[in-house]
Amino acid sequence: MEVENRKYITVEELKLHNNPGDLWIAIQGKAYNVTDWAEDHPGGGTPLLNMAGQDVTDAFIAYHPGTAWQYLDKFFTGYYVKDFKVSDVSKDYRKMYSEFLKMGLFEKKGHWALYNMVSIAFMLWVVVYGVVRSESTLVHLGCGFVLGMLWIQAAYMGHDSGHYLVMKSRFWNNVAQILAGNCVTGISIAWWKWTHNAHHIACNSLDYDPDLQHIPVFAVSTRFFNSLTSVFYGRELTFDAVARFLIGYQHFTYYPVMIFGRINLFIQTFLLLFSTRPVPNRFMNILGILVFWTWFPLLVSCLPNWGERVMFVLVAFAVTALQHIQFTLNHFSGDTYVGPPMGNDWFEKQTAGTIDISCSSWMDWLFGGLQFQLEHHLFPRLPRCQLRKVSPIIQELCRKHCLPYRSLSFWDANVSTIRTLRTAAFQARDLTNPVPKNLVWEALNTHG
Numbered sequence: 001m002e003v004e005n006r007k008y009i010t011v012e013e014l015k016l017h018n019n020p021g022d023l024w025i026a027i028q029g030k031a032y033n034v035t036d037w038a039e040d041h042p043g044g045g046t047p048l049l050n051m052a053g054q055d056v057t058d059a060f061i062a063y064h065p066g067t068a069w070q071y072l073d074k075f076f077t078g079y080y081v082k083d084f085k086v087s088d089v090s091k092d093y094r095k096m097y098s099e100f101l102k103m104g105l106f107e108k109k110g111h112w113a114l115y116n117m118v119s120i121a122f123m124l125w126v127v128v129y130g131v132v133r134s135e136s137t138l139v140h141l142g143c144g145f146v147l148g149m150l151w152i153q154a155a156y157m158g159h160d161s162g163h164y165l166v167m168k169s170r171f172w173n174n175v176a177q178i179l180a181g182n183c184v185t186g187i188s189i190a191w192w193k194w195t196h197n198a199h200h201i202a203c204n205s206l207d208y209d210p211d212l213q214h215i216p217v218f219a220v221s222t223r224f225f226n227s228l229t230s231v232f233y234g235r236e237l238t239f240d241a242v243a244r245f246l247i248g249y250q251h252f253t254y255y256p257v258m259i260f261g262r263i264n265l266f267i268q269t270f271l272l273l274f275s276t277r278p279v280p281n282r283f284m285n286i287l288g289i290l291v292f293w294t295w296f297p298l299l300v301s302c303l304p305n306w307g308e309r310v311m312f313v314l315v316a317f318a319v320t321a322l323q324h325i326q327f328t329l330n331h332f333s334g335d336t337y338v339g340p341p342m343g344n345d346w347f348e349k350q351t352a353g354t355i356d357i358s359c360s361s362w363m364d365w366l367f368g369g370l371q372f373q374l375e376h377h378l379f380p381r382l383p384r385c386q387l388r389k390v391s392p393i394i395q396e397l398c399r400k401h402c403l404p405y406r407s408l409s410f411w412d413a414n415v416s417t418i419r420t421l422r423t424a425a426f427q428a429r430d431l432t433n434p435v436p437k438n439l440v441w442e443a444l445n446t447h448g
Contacts, residue, residue, distance in 0.1 A: 008082035011055075018053030020045075024077065026055040026343075029084055032075040039278065044194055046232065047201040050208055054343035055084050059201060061097050063380055065106070085344075089401050093347050093378070096397060100379065100390065110385035113166045116157055119365075120184070123150040131302050131312075140303055144312040148319020151262075154184040155323060156368030162193055165383050174281070182288025186296065187262075188269040190285045198232055200380060202341040204334050204353030207231050211331060216243030217257060218250050220420055221336050222427050228338070248429040251422040258321040258328075259314075329413040330355055330373040333420040334406075350377045351398055355416070356407035361388065374405065 014031060017024030023035040025048065038045035043063065051059060060068075100106065123146050130143035158181035160166050167173045181189035195210045202208035206221055207228050215224055215237040225239045239247075246253070273279060273286050303309045335352040342349070357371035369384025370376060375391055382390065398405040408416060 007079050009079045011081060011084050014055075014081055015053040020049060023048060023052045025051060025053070026081045026084065027057050027060050027072065029055070029081050030072075031077045031079040031081055032072060033077050034075050037075060043197045044280075046194070046198045050198065050201050050231075050340055051343055055081065056343045056346075057086075058090055058093060058346040059341075059343065061094065062378065063200075065381065066101070087344060089347050089403070090344070092397055092400070096393065097379070100382070105386045105390070106381055106383070108386065109165065109383040112383070112385045113157070113160070115365075116153055120150055120153050120157065120180075123147075123153070124184075128299065131299055135304070137308060140308050140312055141315055144315030145319055147312075148316040151185050151316065151320050152323045153365075153368070154180045155187070156370070158185065158187070158189055158192065159196075159368070159370075160384060162189060162196065163380050165381065178281075178284055178288045182285055183291040186269070186289060186292035187265045188273055188285045188289060190279050190281065191265075191269050191272045193280075194272065195232075200377060202232075203350055203377060204331055204336045205341060206336050206338050208340055211327075212336065213237055215239065216246050218254070218332075218421065219243075219247045219424050219428065220332050222424055223336075223338060224424075225428065231340070244428050248425050250425050251418050254418065254421055255321070255325070258324045259318050261324040262317055262320050325414070326357065326367065326370065329357060329410075329417050330370070333413075333416040335404075347378065348403060350374065351403045351405065354406075355413060356391075356405075357413055358407045358409055364388070 009031060014024060014026055016022075017033075020038065021035065023038055024031055024033050026032070034041070034048055038048045041048055047059075047063075127143045127147045127150065130139050130146075134140065157166065158177055161173045161176035161180060164170065164173045166176050177189040181187055181192060199209050199211040204212060206212055206223055208231050210230070210232045212220055213230050213233065216239075219225070219239075224237060227236050227239045229236050269289060273282060273289065279285065300309050300312060303312055331353060334355055337349070351374060354374040354377050356373050356375075357367060359367060359371055364371070364384070369387050372384075372387035372391055375382070375387045375394055376384075378394060379390070395405050397403075
């Protein structure tokens with residue numbers, strides 16, 4: 001009798017509730033009004049808005065613990081979606097999630113977080129001791145190398161705590177985020193959450209995924225040449241003469257740019273924290289950044305001369321380039337698309353846009369578990385120590401549904417990425433695709 005009295009809406013009617021002032025989503029066929037919740041959503045309002053007016057069951061179970069279900073009732077509209085269909089892929093994905101849940105994989109964090117924190121503390125001691133107590137230039141350069149490795153591992157710690165994978169309570173995870181992200185690396189965890197959550201939801205969407213939007217320096221697809229509008233940033237990604245020139249040689253500039261990629265992250269951090277947009281825990285984020293910009297300049301100032309100081313910083317930046325390269329290898333040569341993420345092909349989009357890096361288990365520490373990029377995208381709440389274990393199971397599911405599972409060696413992933421950049425670069429140089437020219441471009445290209 002209760003079923004007969006239910007109120008229903010269609011999938012098309014649900015799609016109409018897709019803007020910030022009228023934001024509905026559906027989970028397992030029940031419609032929820034999250035308009036007023038979007039600003040308070042721990043993952044930010046962007047993921048909700050990107051998938052507004054859709055059934056988001058797969059994404060919901062991927063990013064939320066079982067305790068989150070109890071909070072849904074207060075958003076229930078009283079409506080059920082009567083004509084939504086669950087694909088065979090989604091059915092198998094949800095079954096796999098349930099099996100992992102029964103196995104307790106989401107709770108078995110292992111001791112990797114402890115090992116990581118100990119290694120970070122040890123490297124910090126080595127760097128400080130070497131800089132302060134040694135007068136050797138080689139030792140100082142070695143300390144720069146260790147500092148780069150420290151920043152890489154701290155970034156992994158910030159990433160994992162940002163996904164609430166390190167500590168058991170939200171409070172202590174937030175503490176770990178600020179310490180590892182803001183205080184140690186100088187990169188705001190608020191900025192990371194803002195961009196990273198959008199990236200996960202809209203993996204490899206050219207206009208929704210900020211991790212692909214690097215105009216005018218890089219373009220992984222010729223569709224950027226039409227000056228796409230970034231939904232994430234709310235502005236046009238203009239393909240002008242400057243962009244054409246830079247992108248035309250991006251396969252040569254890729255590695256040098258990665259060396260200085262950290263500078264861009266520092267700039268993005270300041271732009272967000274001192275902007276007018278809402279920033280969760282703004283004060284704590286700013287305080288953490290101040291901690292970084294206190295200890296790091298003091299450490300550099302302990303070096304005996306400006307030559308060593310510059311080399312020290314450059315070596316540290318060059319080492320962190322390994323991490324920036326890894327992140328781009330995971331997605332730059334993956335399949336791309338234009339438009340918002342869709343709830344009914346969420347699994348398929350993750351497999352299409354993601355590339356794993358194959359390596360031996362002893363290298364897991366270096367890659368931070370993110371060499372299993374697809375596994376992480378499908379199960380972002382899964383501790384990194386479980387990713388290698390579930391990889392064969394996910395491979396089998398991909399084979400069953402004829403979906404790509406790409407796992408390349410670090411070398412092959414670099415080759416694939418450079419090939420993607422080179423292809424786009426040659427097409428950017430094509431003068432039959434007119435954009436306003438500048439003198440530099442014409443001098444280099446008019447006469448071959």
